[in-house]
Amino acid sequence: MGHQWFSKYSLTPDIHPVDNPLKLFTSLWYGAKKLEKYDPTAAALATSGKKGPSVRIVLIKEIVEEGIIFYTNYNSRKAKELLRDPRCALVLWWPITGIQIRIEGKAEKIAPELNDSYFVSRPKRSQAAAIVSKQSEILHDYNNFVREVEKVYEDIKNKDIKAPSYWGGFVVIPERIEFFYHHSFRLHKRFLYSKRSGIWQFEGMLYP
């Protein structure tokens, strides 16, 4: 488990503090892609709505200089909540490497051109489902939805199409990042960073 990973690989907490925790996240993320058994790009995304918080899994598709990108339907519940209140939180847990990463920040829509380039890279059936789905609305007839997706698939299967206007990415621009490294007997190591006046600061370790 986690502590064995530290003795075997050398991405240890010794590399803290770092100038840019987003870069550290990126290198750990690529490391986890090699080492983890299950998809390490899955993250829980918490948003807040009028009635309180909500959380769901999304897949992190890219980490860029600005932040962390995931894609979704812009009419979904999460998107509506983010457009009303961009403050959000992501958490990832990688059981083999024993790492938890918590990110808090604000989400913004990414440029539409980026949506198109990611959309065309997806399987045609996924494109069709993204076009047809009214994500997060009540679905009265699942079989009908599947038929509609198949119709759209037949229509687009040999075409390169753009992403629909109601589908695209968000970038989560982080303001706080915490790295948690599993160690035996609760002796975990936690390192907290936060951005102050646009500059990353190492706040210090936290009690586990």
Ligand SMILES: Cc1cc2nc3c(=O)[nH]c(=O)nc-3n(C[C@H](O)[C@H](O)[C@H](O)COP(=O)(O)O)c2cc1C
């Ligand atoms: C492993 C996994 C990955 C997922 N990835 C995404 C994703 O990248 N984007 C997305 O919109 N929904 C994704 N979902 C579905 C969401 O968890 C959620 O059901 C959906 O987006 C609707 O959420 P909302 O009603 O809060 O907007 C994923 C679900 C799972 C289980």
